[in-house]
Amino acid sequence: MTNADIAKVFQRLATMLEIDGANPFRVRAYREGARVVESLTEPAAERDAAGLAELPGIGKDLAGKIRDIVDTGTTTLFEEMKGKVPLEVVALTELQGMGPKRVKTLLERGIGNRAQLEKAARARQLRELPGFGETLEQKILKAIAVAEKASGRVLLAAAWPVAHAIAASIRKVRGVSQVEVAGSFRRRKETVGDLDILVVGGEPETVMKAFTGYEEVAEVLGSGETKSSVRLRSGLQVDLRLVPPESFGAALLYFSGSKAHNIELRKIAIEKGMSLSEYGLTREDRMVAGRTEEEVYRALGMEWIPPELREARDEIERAIAGILPRLVELDALRADLHIHSDRSDGRDTLETMVGAARERGYTYCAITEHSQSLAMAKGFDTARVRKSVEEIEAVRRQVPGIEVLHGLEVDILGDGALDLNDEGLALLDWVIVSLHSRLGQPRPEMTARVLKALEHPAVHVMGHPTARLIGQREPVEFDMERVLDHAAKHGVMMEINAQPDRTDLGDLHARMARERGIPLVISTDAHGVSQLDFMRYGVFAARRAGLTNDDVLNTRDLEAFREALSRRRPATRATPRQPTGEAGVRKPAVMAEARKDRRPSRPGRTRP
DNA sequence: GCCGTTTTCGGCCCGACTGTTTTCAGTCG
Numbered sequence: 001m002t003n004a005d006i007a008k009v010f011q012r013l014a015t016m017l018e019i020d021g022a023n024p025f026r027v028r029a030y031r032e033g034a035r036v037v038e039s040l041t042e043p044a045a046e047r048d049a050a051g052l053a054e055l056p057g058i059g060k061d062l063a064g065k066i067r068d069i070v071d072t073g074t075t076t077l078f079e080e081m082k083g084k085v086p087l088e089v090v091a092l093t094e095l096q097g098m099g100p101k102r103v104k105t106l107l108e109r110g111i112g113n114r115a116q117l118e119k120a121a122r123a124r125q126l127r128e129l130p131g132f133g134e135t136l137e138q139k140i141l142k143a144i145a146v147a148e149k150a151s152g153r154v155l156l157a158a159a160w161p162v163a164h165a166i167a168a169s170i171r172k173v174r175g176v177s178q179v180e181v182a183g184s185f186r187r188r189k190e191t192v193g194d195l196d197i198l199v200v201g202g203e204p205e206t207v208m209k210a211f212t213g214y215e216e217v218a219e220v221l222g223s224g225e226t227k228s229s230v231r232l233r234s235g236l237q238v239d240l241r242l243v244p245p246e247s248f249g250a251a252l253l254y255f256s257g258s259k260a261h262n263i264e265l266r267k268i269a270i271e272k273g274m275s276l277s278e279y280g281l282t283r284e285d286r287m288v289a290g291r292t293e294e295e296v297y298r299a300l301g302m303e304w305i306p307p308e309l310r311e312a313r314d315e316i317e318r319a320i321a322g323i324l325p326r327l328v329e330l331d332a333l334r335a336d337l338h339i340h341s342d343r344s345d346g347r348d349t350l351e352t353m354v355g356a357a358r359e360r361g362y363t364y365c366a367i368t369e370h371s372q373s374l375a376m377a378k379g380f381d382t383a384r385v386r387k388s389v390e391e392i393e394a395v396r397r398q399v400p401g402i403e404v405l406h407g408l409e410v411d412i413l414g415d416g417a418l419d420l421n422d423e424g425l426a427l428l429d430w431v432i433v434s435l436h437s438r439l440g441q442p443r444p445e446m447t448a449r450v451l452k453a454l455e456h457p458a459v460h461v462m463g464h465p466t467a468r469l470i471g472q473r474e475p476v477e478f479d480m481e482r483v484l485d486h487a488a489k490h491g492v493m494m495e496i497n498a499q500p501d502r503t504d505l506g507d508l509h510a511r512m513a514r515e516r517g518i519p520l521v522i523s524t525d526a527h528g529v530s531q532l533d534f535m536r537y538g539v540f541a542a543r544r545a546g547l548t549n550d551d552v553l554n555t556r557d558l559e560a561f562r563e564a565l566s567r568r569r570p571a572t573r574a575t576p577r578q579p580t581g582e583a584g585v586r587k588p589a590v591m592a593e594a595r596k597d598r599r600p601s602r603p604g605r606t607r608p
Numbered sequence: 609g610c611c612g613t614t615t616t617c618g619g620c621c622c623g624a625c626t627g628t629t630t631t632c633a634g635t636c637g
Contacts, residue, residue, distance in 0.1 A: 025620055029609035059610050097626090099635050133628055183637090196637080224625060229636095239637080241624090254622090259637075266621045277622050 001070045003037050003044050009069055009078055010034035010062075015090045016081040018100035019107065032057040035260055037066065039313050041512045043481065045070040088113040096143040097136070105129055118144050146235070153191035154236060155470065157500030157537055163195050166214060166238060173210045175202035178248060182255035186307045188540035190470060190503040194237040196255045200245050211240045247279045249292035254278035260312035261305075268300050268316070276300075308543040327543040328522075330536055332555040337366040338409065338432060338463060338495065338523030339532075343391070344369035345377035347528035350395050356529040358402040364558045366407035366430040366523075367392065371419040373411045374436060380408060382424035389427055403558050405429040409463055414438045416452025418459070425458040430565075432495065434463035435476060443477040450483050454492045460565060461521055462487065464497035464504040471501070480509060488516040491567070493553060496522045496545075498538025499531070510545035519553040519564065 014030035036057045037044050044052065044066055052063035068075035089112050092103045109129060111117050117140065120126050126137040163181045171179050176199055180186070183196035199207055208228050212220045221229040221237070229239045243251040254262060255278065262276075269276040274283045280290025281299050289299040297304045302319035306327055309315040318324045340346035341353050348356075350367060357365040369388070370379035380388065385408065392406040407430030411419035418425070418433060425431060433453050441449065454462065465483070466475035487494060494513045497504045502525070505513065513520060522538035524531055542552060549555040553564055 023609080026609050028620075032610085057610070061609060097635065101634055131628070131633075135627060139627095194637095222625060227624060229625090255637080257637085259621095263621055270621080275622085279623085 001045055001073065003040050006044055006066055006069050007034040007038035009075070010037065010065075012087065012090055013078055013081060015093055015100065016085040019085050019089065019093070019104050020081070021104065029057070029059075029062070032260075033062045033066075035312070039311060039508070041508055041515060086112060092117065095140065095147055097139050098143065102131065105131060114144060114147075146231070153193045153471075154234075155500045156185065156188065156190055156192055156540070157534070159185060159192045159195060159236065162216075162232070162234070162236065163197075166195070166211075166216075167197060169214060170197065170199055170207065170210060170240070173202050173207050176207065177201035177245070180252055182252055183257065186256045187258065187310055188308050188544060190500070190506065190537070190541065194239060197238065197240045198248070198251055198255060199240060199242050200248050202242075204242055207242055208240070243278070245291065246287065247290045249294070249296050250276070250280040250290040251278045253293050253296055256307050256310065258311050261310040261316070264312050264316050265300060272300070274299075306543065308540065309546060311544075325546045325548050328539060328547050328549050328552050328555065330539045332549045333362070333522065333535060333539070333552070334557055335362050335364045335366070335554040335561070336360070336524050336526065336532060336535065337405070337407070337430060337461075337521050337554055338368050338497070338525045339365055340369055340409075340525070340527045341367060343388070344379060345374075345527060350391060351398050352529060353526070353532075354395050354399045354402060354404055356532055358399060360532055360535075362402060364403035364405060364561070366405040367395075368407035368409045368430065368432055370436075371408060371410045373413065373419045379411070380420070380424075382421055385420065385424040385427050407432060409434050410459075411436050412449060412453040414441070414449065416449040418453060418456055422458070425456075428458070431458050431460050432463040433459050433461075435465075435467045439467055439473070439476050441476070443479065446476055446478040447482055450478050451486050454483070454486050454490050459490075459492055461493040461495050463495045463523075464499075464502050464525065465494060466504050466506075466509070468504055469501050470503065475504075480512065484509075484513055484516050484518060487513070488518050493519045493521055496520055496538045496541050498522055498524045498534040498536070498541075500534060500537045503537060503541045505541070505545075507541050507544035510542060510547065514545060514547055514551055520547060520551055521554045522552055523554070 010030045011034045014027050014034065017030065018027045036055055049063045049067050052058050052066050053060055058066070065075045065077065085107070089103060089107055092098055092106065092114065093100060106112070106117065111120050121137050121141045124137065126132050126140065127134045163185055167179045167181055170176060178200040180198045181195060182198050183194065184192045185195055204225050208223055211228055212223055212230055214230070216232045216234070217230045218233045219231045221231055226242050227239065229237060231237050241251065241255065266276045269281060274281055274288060276296070281288045281296050289295040294304045297319065302316065303322055303324060305315050305319050305324065308327065309324070315324065336357055339353050339357065341350040342348060343350060346353065353367065354365060370377040372379045372381040389406060392404055396404050406428055408420065408428050409432045412433050412435050413419055414437070435450070453459065467473070468475035494505055494510070496510055510520060520542065522535065522542055524534045524538065526532045526534065553561060556564065
């Protein structure tokens with residue numbers, strides 16, 4: 001039972017209670033409980049009831065229910081509520097414009113799922129219900145159609161060019177002085193549900209007209225003086241808000257979220273005798289701050305918090321204490337350490353890829369083709385690796401100015417063995433191990449398989465550890481805590497794979513790795529030149545995880561990177577390439593150093 | 609349902625837009 005599973009039960013319970021007309025603050029407590037459990041970096045299952053009740057927002061009752069869910073898969077209240085408000089009914093609230101009150105009205109008339117709702121709407125029966133009308137009936141039919149077509153959230157990388165294009169077109173409107181894309185886009189979540197655009201300046205009518213008339217707009221969902229919403233042809237919803245300049249910071253803060261972060265800030269405002277809204281921070285209707293985010297945060301007694309951290313985890317306490325981490329920057333990366341060429345399943349030649357890496361300002365990179373078991377991808381066996389040594393030598397001569405590490409992305413076989421023998425491994429500078437096959441193994445087997453692979457002394461890093469494909473494939477099942485503990489023990493690093501549909505490790509897991517002092521590398525896994533630019537999406541995940549430059553090994557120069565690699569020689573067993581003197585289990589010094597860096601007492605801002 | 613150097617009871621974040629209504633409830637973010 002994962003934290004996400006527990007959170008899902010609480011979310012559903014909240015909606016059920018809401019439809020049932022429960023005390024709204026009780027509903028909120030379940031939502032808050034879901035959020036707290038979901039953002040834990042350790043399994044809630046490992047805490048007893050008392051330990052759970054120590055969490056903010058979790059009291060005795062919710063703690064007991066979490067234990068129930070962990071132990072039995074459900075809890076009494078959930079089962080009872082399912083009788084009153086079936087899950088099909090809960091799903092109705094996902095339709096645009098359908099909240100708990102309307103769903104309750106429907107339920108009382110025997111309309112309890114999407115099919116029944118659509119039928120009633122088509123039969124023009126909805127308009128007769130109290131609080132419903134002809135217009136709403138039409139909106140509901142539209143919402144059903146949209147829900148069936150759109151799959152919900154889109155990848156950040158898909159929204160990226162769209163957001164920039166719309167923002168650019170609004171910037172051209174006469175009088176507009178500021179345009180910013182807020183929302184989860186600004187927090188750099190790996191997927192976004194919609195886009196929120198904030199605008200300062202210009203005649204309201206002109207700005208709104210420019211927005212609703214944008215070429216990609218398929219439908220205008222609403223338009224007022226200060227707010228308009230549209231749906232693009234791609235299905236993505238975009239909201240635009242026009243705000244006065246003196247409120248821009250407060251509005252940017254507000255619309256960037258997360259909601260939970262905002263609520264925390266508002267509570268702090270109230271404690272200080274003020275009130276915070278998207279119009280500003282006020283004291284007795286007098287404006288205290290609002291023009292910039294910095295000014296609002298300062299007036300609340302804390303430093304400015306980077307949007308990526310605004311998830312109501314621990315960032316507010318840290319901002320108050322002045323110990324926010326100084327987040328890793330894209331510009332700080334010196335290398336891309338996971339690159340394929342057309343020697344295996346990439347599209348471009350070795351020389352092209354290395355040249356493109358150099359163009360991106362890297363001083364070193366690793367070429368990492370697949371191993372033999374991925375025959376379709378022309379994976380390398382030992383003989384091919386031997387030949388590759390010369391090819392890498394050649395490309396080093398062809399493309400000066402960047403050091404090329406001879407790497408390989410070696411498959412972790414079904415039993416945890418590596419897909420290359422020790423002779424082949426000994427020829428490599430950089431060994432990534434990855435899961436590509438038999439991804440459906442049950443949790444105990446998968447955990448054992450990964451643990452075994454990480455014990456091999458030749459291994460440097462685990463690539464895209466969970467093997468998830470966002471929106472397409474669930475992460476593989478293994479015990480992440482044990483895997484990370486094992487990685488820390490054996491000096492194996494973790495990759496943040498920057499392919500936008502992987503983003504793997506994701507922010508929570510990367511945070512868990514960091515807590516164990518495991519160095520991370522951010523790599524693109526590029527299969528073509530253009531994919532080298534995916535690096536930013538890996539950096540975003542790292543920033544959301546709170547990682548600093550120090551936590552990310554490929555921010556170091558080549559010498560420091562090599563130094564760190566050379567220390568990865570803990571020995572569970574000797575291999576021919578191990579100098580005997582280096583045997584013995586110890587944590588690589590780089591990890592001890594990294595751990596030291598993240599003591600909460602240490603101001604995160606003292607070093608770049 | 610949670611929480612507490614103002615409280616163990618009585619609070620709990622704020623505003624725009626829409627549609628159904630004749631002054632506001634519901635939804636959304």
